[in-house]
Every structure is written in C-alpha cells, then in structure tokens.
Amino acid sequence: MTTENGGDVRLAGISKTYGSFTAVKPLDLTVPQGSFFALLGASGCGKTTTLRMIAGLEEPSSGTVMLGDQDVTALPPYKRPVNTVFQSYALFPHLDIFENVAFGLRRRGIKSVKKQVGEMLDLVQLGEQARKKPHQLSGGQQQRVAVARALINHPKVLLLDEPLGALDLKLRRQMQLELKRIQTEVGITFVHVTHDQEEAMTMADTVAVMNAGRVEQLGAPADLYENPGSTFVANFLGTSNFIEAEVAGRSGEDLTLKAGDGKLVLPAARCTAATAIGGKVLVGVRPEKISLTHADDAGSIPDGRNRITGRVVDSSFIGVSTQYVIDSPLCDAFEVYSQNIERDSRLAPGAEVVLHWNPAHTFGLDAAQDIEAGAAKVEEDAAA
Amino acid sequence: MTTVTDIPAAPAVKTARPPRKRGRLVPYWLLLPGLLWLVVFFALPMVYQASTSIQTGSLEDGFKVTWHFATYWDALGDYWPQFLRSVLYAGAATILCLALGYPLAYLIAFRAGRWRNVVLILVIAPFFTSFLIRTLAWKTILSDSGPVVSTLNTLHILDVTSWIGMTDGDRVLATPLAVICGLTYNFLPFMILPLYTSLERIDGRLHEAAGDLYATPATTFRKVTFPLSMPGVVSGTLLTFIPAAGDYVNADLLGSTDTRMVGNVIQTQFLRILDYPTAAALSFILMAAILIMVTVYIRRSGTEDLV
Numbered sequence: 001m002t003t004e005n006g007g008d009v010r011l012a013g014i015s016k017t018y019g020s021f022t023a024v025k026p027l028d029l030t031v032p033q034g035s036f037f038a039l040l041g042a043s044g045c046g047k048t049t050t051l052r053m054i055a056g057l058e059e060p061s062s063g064t065v066m067l068g069d070q071d072v073t074a075l076p077p078y079k080r081p082v083n084t085v086f087q088s089y090a091l092f093p094h095l096d097i098f099e100n101v102a103f104g105l106r107r108r109g110i111k112s113v114k115k116q117v118g119e120m121l122d123l124v125q126l127g128e129q130a131r132k133k134p135h136q137l138s139g140g141q142q143q144r145v146a147v148a149r150a151l152i153n154h155p156k157v158l159l160l161d162e163p164l165g166a167l168d169l170k171l172r173r174q175m176q177l178e179l180k181r182i183q184t185e186v187g188i189t190f191v192h193v194t195h196d197q198e199e200a201m202t203m204a205d206t207v208a209v210m211n212a213g214r215v216e217q218l219g220a221p222a223d224l225y226e227n228p229g230s231t232f233v234a235n236f237l238g239t240s241n242f243i244e245a246e247v248a249g250r251s252g253e254d255l256t257l258k259a260g261d262g263k264l265v266l267p268a269a270r271c272t273a274a275t276a277i278g279g280k281v282l283v284g285v286r287p288e289k290i291s292l293t294h295a296d297d298a299g300s301i302p303d304g305r306n307r308i309t310g311r312v313v314d315s316s317f318i319g320v321s322t323q324y325v326i327d328s329p330l331c332d333a334f335e336v337y338s339q340n341i342e343r344d345s346r347l348a349p350g351a352e353v354v355l356h357w358n359p360a361h362t363f364g365l366d367a368a369q370d371i372e373a374g375a376a377k378v379e380e381d382a383a384a
Numbered sequence: 385m386t387t388v389t390d391i392p393a394a395p396a397v398k399t400a401r402p403p404r405k406r407g408r409l410v411p412y413w414l415l416l417p418g419l420l421w422l423v424v425f426f427a428l429p430m431v432y433q434a435s436t437s438i439q440t441g442s443l444e445d446g447f448k449v450t451w452h453f454a455t456y457w458d459a460l461g462d463y464w465p466q467f468l469r470s471v472l473y474a475g476a477a478t479i480l481c482l483a484l485g486y487p488l489a490y491l492i493a494f495r496a497g498r499w500r501n502v503v504l505i506l507v508i509a510p511f512f513t514s515f516l517i518r519t520l521a522w523k524t525i526l527s528d529s530g531p532v533v534s535t536l537n538t539l540h541i542l543d544v545t546s547w548i549g550m551t552d553g554d555r556v557l558a559t560p561l562a563v564i565c566g567l568t569y570n571f572l573p574f575m576i577l578p579l580y581t582s583l584e585r586i587d588g589r590l591h592e593a594a595g596d597l598y599a600t601p602a603t604t605f606r607k608v609t610f611p612l613s614m615p616g617v618v619s620g621t622l623l624t625f626i627p628a629a630g631d632y633v634n635a636d637l638l639g640s641t642d643t644r645m646v647g648n649v650i651q652t653q654f655l656r657i658l659d660y661p662t663a664a665a666l667s668f669i670l671m672a673a674i675l676i677m678v679t680v681y682i683r684r685s686g687t688e689d690l691v
Contacts (some may be wrong), residue, residue, distance in 0.1 A: 057592050077595040090593040094611045103595035103607075149597065 007033035007156045008188040014063030016049050036183050038192045038204035047193045051159050056080045083150035084159040089142050091134040098130040103154040120152040140171045150325040160192040174356045176312040190210040197237050209233050235374035242371045243283040243330045260330045271364030280367035287335040289361040295352035307356040312349050457663045463649050470645040474628035477567035477640035481575040481624045489579035507576050519637050522566050526556045556642035564633035574623040581615025618685050
C-alpha cells in the first residue's frame with residue numbers, strides 16, 4: 001500500500017499569498033506515482049510557486065502537501081524526500097561534477113559514493129567529465145549534471161523548474177526526449193514546470209494548465225488540446241478560432257447553432273456551456289481541422305460539414321503547411337493551417353473561399369468569457 | 385568572385401591602418417601617469433631606503449653607503465620582541481575582525497533587505513572622522529573608571545585576561561588588550577567590505593539547492609557558503625593583517641612601553657633617535673616578513689581558482 005502510492009503528491013487546499021498578492025489560489029491536485037506531470041502556464045501564473053511549495057522552499061499560506069501518506073507541509077526542504085532541478089541549474093561552482101552529484105549522498109552520511117556517482121554520470125552520459133568544474137561544461141551538459149545530482153538520491157518525486165529554459169531550441173528538443181527516457185528508465189514521479197506548451201505536451205502524461213494562480217484544466221495532452229474547457233486553454237495550447245453562435249435546436253446527439261446567416265453543427269457532448277435553446281455559445285475549431293475550398297468549387301464540398309464563407313487576407317508558406325488568415329463575416333482573422341499536399345494556386349490573398357470542417361471537430365464553450373484569453377500571453381513568452 | 389572581393393578590400397586596408405597603429409599605443413599612454421606615480425612615490429623611495437639601510441655614519445658627519453649589512457642582524461637581534469608582538473597583535477586583531485565581521489557581512493549580504501545600503505554606510509561611517517581622533521576616543525572608552533572596565537571587572541573577565549597576560553590587574557588601558565581592541569576597531573571595515581562583496585556574489589539558489597540536497601542550514605554554511613566566500617576571507621584578512629602589523633598609532637595611544645610594536649620602533653628610530661639605517665633596515669625586514677607570510681597564506685588557502 002505505502003509502496004504503491006509512496007510517490008503520490010497530493011496538494012490539498014494549498015495556497016500562497018504575498019501580502020495582498022495571491023500567487024496561488026487554494027488548489028487541490030493529485031499527481032499519481034510514476035507519472036510525468038507538467039504544470040503549464042505563462043510567467044506569473046503560480047506554477048513555480050506551487051513547485052516550490054512541494055519542494056519546501058516556499059511555505060504555503062494554507063493547505064497541506066502530502067507525499068504518499070506522509071504530511072510534509074511542516075518539513076524543511078532538507079528533510080523532504082524530493083529533489084529539484086533548478087532553473088539555470090544552481091550547480092555548486094566550487095565543486096567538481098563528481099562532488100556536485102555526490103552532494104546529496106554525502107549529506108545523508110553515505111561514505112562509498114564512487115560506484116553510485118559513476119553509474120549516475122553514465123546514465124546522463126557524463127562519465128568522462130567527472131573531474132571538471134561546472135563552468136567548464138556546456139549548457140546542455142550542466143543541465144544533465146543538475147538532473148543527475150537530483151536523481152542520484154532516488155527521490156520520491158523529482159521537481160523540474162523550467163529545466164530547459166536556458167537551452168537553445170535544438171538542444172531543448174533533444175533534452176526533452178532525454179528526460180522522458182530517464183523518467184521511463186527510473187520510474188520516479190516527475191513534476192515539470194514549463195511555459196512551453198509544446199514541451200509540456202511532448203513530455204508529460206498529464207498536463208495542468210495554470211492561469212492566475214489556479215488550475216484552469218487538467219488532463220492528458222491530446223485531451224486538453226481536443227477538448228479545451230475554456231478559451232484560455234484553447235488559446236494557450238495551440239491556436240483556436242472562435243465564432244459566437246446561438247443555440248437553435250437539438251437533433252439527436254448534435255446541437256444546431258445559428259451563427260450569422262449560417263448554420264453550424266456541434267456535438268452536444270463537446271459543449272461545456274449550457275445548451276438551452278436561444279443560449280449563446282462560443283464555437284471553437286482548430287486551424288488544422290479546417291479545409292479551404294475556392295468559392296467557385298463550393299458545390300464539391302460534401303454535405304454534413306460545417307461551412308462558412310470568407311476571403312483570404314494573408315497566406316504564409318512554411319514548408320509542411322501553409323497558414324492562411326481568412327476574413328469572414330462571423331470572425332475576422334480566422335486561421336487555417338493547410339497541409340501542402342495539393343495546393344490550389346487560386347487561394348491567394350483576395351480569393352473568395354469556403355471554410356468547411358467535420359462537425360465532430362467543433363467544440364463549444366461558454367460565451368461569457370474573453371475570446372482572447374491566453375493568446376496574448378503566448379506571444380509575450382515567445383518574444384521573451 | 386575573388387576579383388570582386390579583392391578590389392574593395394585594398395583601399396579599405398589602406399585607410400584602416402594608420403588609426404590602428406595609433407590605437408595600439410593608446411593603452412601605454414594611459415598607463416603612463418600611473419607608472420610615473422609608482423616610480424616617483426614607490427620605486428624611488430624604495431631604492432633610497434634600501435641604500436639608507438646599508439649606510440653607516442652619524443648625523444653630524446653624514447651617512448655614507450658602506451654596504452654595512454650587519455645593521456639588519458643588529459636590528460633583528462635588538463627588536464625581535466617587537467616583531468613578534470606585531471605579528472601576534474595583528475594576528476589577534478585579524479581573527480577578531482573575522483569573527484566580528486563575518487556575521488555582519490553575512491547579515492548585510494543576505495538578510496538586510498532594503499536596509500543593506502544603510503548598514504553599509506554605517507560600516508564606513510567611521511572613516512568620516514580622523515583615524516587619530518577615533519583612536520583617542522578609545523582612550524576614554526577603555527579608561528580605568530569607564531563602563532567597559534567596570535563591566536569586565538564585574539563579569540570577572542579581567543581576571544581571565546590578566547591571567548593570560550592580556551590585561552594588567554584592573555586596568556585595560558596601556559595593556560596588550562587595549563592595543564588589540566584598537567587595531568580590531570580601526571581595521572574592521574577593511575574586513576567587512578571584501579567579505580560582503582564575496583558573500584553578496586553568491587547565488588541565493590545555491591543555498592536552496594543545498595537545502596534541497598539534504599544539507600541542514602549549518603552544513604549549507606560549512607560546505608557551500610563559507611567555501612564560496614573564501615576569496616573575501618583571504619582578501620579581508622590580508623587587508624587587515626598587513627596594515628595592522630605595521631601600525632604604530634594604536635600601540636602609541638592605547639599601549640605602554642611594554643606593548644610597543646615594530647611600527648613604534650621604526651617611528652622612534654626615524655623621528656627621535658634619527659638612526660636612519662636601523663629604521664630603514666627594520667622597515668625592510670618587516671616588509672620581507674609580511675611578504676613571506678602572505679605568500680605562504682595564499683598558497684595554503686588555495687583560492688587561486690576561486691578569485
């Protein structure tokens with residue numbers, strides 16, 4: 001029993017306030033043993049504070065932190081069976097790589113550390129660098145030392161605070177796979193904090209999207225992407241197009257919606273908003289689900305697909321796909337990503353087009369929220 | 385392709401050359417005032433003193449260079465107790481400065497928050513008053529009827545210090561303790577400032593990382609903070625010990641004839657007895673002794689790769 005859920009992290013009603021500022025609103029969260037869990041959000045959303053409360057580096061203003069069956073809320077960091085990989089690593093500059101990795105073992109009074117440290121350095125492929133000082137290593141190597149230094153203690157939970165933020169894009173992709181490999185190999189619970197939605201989705205089994213001190217939505221990456229529960233999640237994870245519509249009726253499993261002069265179909269199961277007739281909903285659809293057909297060929301579109309009309313205002317060719325921006329009476333700046341399989345040369349700016357997609361790819365959200373939520377923050381991060 | 389790049393390259397090199405040649409000399413021109421200063425105020429006096437130390441003669445007949453190296457042996461033979469005292473007093477003052485200064489520097493670097501600059505200004509505030517006046521003030525502080533002596537007496541601390549020869553009965557003034565107190569007080573800022581600088585440079589996340597890796601706060605200090613502050617410890621102790629070993633004001637104002645340091649001897653020889661060769665020889669011996677001690681100290685502290 002204890003060994004089975006010994007690596008569970010359970011946060012109950014945990015919150016953190018600094019004076020009048022609330023960094024984390026009361027939060028309940030369970031991270032199951034052995035999972036790769038990501039806390040995703042823009043800077044200042046409370047994700048790092050949450051992680052630091054698990055590590056014991058920040059004292060929660062309320063609530064409890066449980067590791068397995070043990071309440072660790074009152075324990076100082078050096079008594080908690082968790083280890084952290086810090087943002088920009090915090091390697092000890094006066095110790096060599098070997099001693100950095102051996103630090104945790106030595107503090108727990110383990111005398112013969114040589115074999116363990118050697119094995120750990122091999123795991124992160126740094127066996128040759130044992131006697132170098134941290135500043136002699138590259139960023140990627142330092143990052144691996146930080147991981148080894150934490151993992152060697154066999155923590156119940158490994159906390160990663162934006163561990164890849166300081167690396168360039170190519171190295172980051174490589175390290176994502178590396179970390180995922182290590183996690184699978186050692187089977188320890190990983191809690192990973194990141195603002196990079198792609199990183200969270202490629203690595204984690206479960207992603208919690210945080211916004212303004214609370215968890216906006218939690219789920220498997222594909223689930224979050226396909227069924228966002230709010231405009232924030234829909235915009236923060238990838239891109240979404242929204243149309244304001246009114247519920248006109250219901251036929252079987254589907255809702256019929258009136259949007260402008262047109263009609264859209266939305267599976268009732270994919271609508272998180274109230275669906276009373278006459279009620280307003282936001283209809284969302286991902287850019288890559290949409291097909292574009294030139295207005296002249298509108299007759300060739302199969303029946304039963306949602307369709308709206310518009311005019312191409314911009315198109316940018318980016319290799320695997322072409323991204324179009326379409327001006328439509330229902331929504332200005334509708335985004336469409338089209339795979340470059342058969343390019344229709346008529347789809348240039350100014351062309352009249354019909355956008356159409358399988359109704360199954362439509363999702364419905366409560367209309368009483370900001371359509372732009374989460375979108376601007378992604379751009380800020382990209383610029384930073 | 386090659387011809388295209390060659391043609392514009394040629395005139396570019398021609399115009400670029402003269403300013404670069406002039407530019408290469410600029411650093412030396414900038415060095416000149418400093419070098420001149422060193423030659424006039426350091427190198428020349430050194431040569432002059434070196435020649436003085438090997439002269440013989442008297443004030444009436446004049447001094448002549450006679451390569452009389454025996455002056456060195458005589459000076460060392462006559463004044464070795466003062467040399468020893470200088471090293472002991474300066475060493476004790478340095479240790480006291482470190483013990484007092486480290487916690488304060490630590491506090492300023494990590495805990496002072498918005499008070500940091502205020503406390504730093506307080507540390508250097510004594511420099512706004514003359515060194516002599518501040519040392520004279522200690523005469524009042526340590527006077528026989530003053531609060532310090534009566535407090536130490538009540539606590540029976542003077543019994544202990546008298547027993548080890550640092551004080552004399554009920555008196556603190558005119559004892560070794562008074563001189564050491566004066567040295568400690570006067571050189572404390574020279575300890576605190578380098579300590580503060582090196583502590584302040586330590587990344588706070590290293591403390592968190594050590595805590596995260598099972599180090600208690602005490603172990604974190606021993607294994608992370610202190611080793612990383614070693615450059616400050618070394619420069620602070622040097623900046624305290626070197627001037628303290630050559631100091632004569634504290635021993636003159638707060639001490640007695642039994643607490644004379646080598647600085648006092650040099651001062652007397654130069655200004656009162658007017659035995660210039662002995663004074664110069666003593667200066668050179670002090671300088672050599674300090675150089676040797678400092679070299680050994682830096683080698684042993686092993687901070688070359690930390691600085």
